[in-house]
Amino acid sequence: MLVDSLIVPECIYRPGSFTGLMTLYESNYIKLSQLTTAFEWSGWSMVSTSARDKDLHAQLVRREPYTTTLKLTYWFEESGGVLVPDPDLILRVYHDARLAEAVSGRDRHTHHKLRELAGDSSSELDRRWRINMMLNKWLDYLFDVGHCLHAPADKAVSRA
Numbered sequence: 001m002l003v004d005s006l007i008v009p010e011c012i013y014r015p016g017s018f019t020g021l022m023t024l025y026e027s028n029y030i031k032l033s034q035l036t037t038a039f040e041w042s043g044w045s046m047v048s049t050s051a052r053d054k055d056l057h058a059q060l061v062r063r064e065p066y067t068t069t070l071k072l073t074y075w076f077e078e079s080g081g082v083l084v085p086d087p088d089l090i091l092r093v094y095h096d097a098r099l100a101e102a103v104s105g106r107d108r109h110t111h112h113k114l115r116e117l118a119g120d121s122s123s124e125l126d127r128r129w130r131i132n133m134m135l136n137k138w139l140d141y142l143f144d145v146g147h148c149l150h151a152p153a154d155k156a157v158s159r160a
Contacts, residue, residue, distance in 0.1 A: 028100035031139035036149035
């Protein structure tokens with residue numbers, strides 16, 4: 001398991017609060033950093049293969065001096081052989097602040113567990129909490145089943 005429990009909040013926060021959301025972003029960054037070291041490269045897309053899970057697809061969307069935007073998803077096959085990305089999360093990594101935020105994802109999920117996690121959001125803060133909580137739990141799961149994304153020299157990475 002990852003050691004995001006070592007995060008010491010600068011102040012007391014409530015779940016659902018803005019301060020708590022920033023702590024969640026910090027936890028996401030720590031977990032994502034354990035999964036990949038590919039933030040330094042540009043022009044890549046990768047697939048991580050695990051014997052215990054579906055292939056994990058990562059693609060660089062944009063690289064800027066202080067941020068990296070990437071897409072992280074699985075591909076599910078629907079009836080008729082159509083491939084659908086889910087959860088299809090767009091992540092923004094803030095390198096200087098050491099934060100990772102899920103900025104968007106699918107509105108309607110293919111997998112029933114993702115639908116449960118997504119729920120309904122009544123405000124922007126609630127929406128951000130939900131999508132980033134989902135990312136946080138998914139990153140734990142990805143690490144536990146052995147996913148690992150490396151430099152683009154290894155286009156497909158396998159760790160059982």
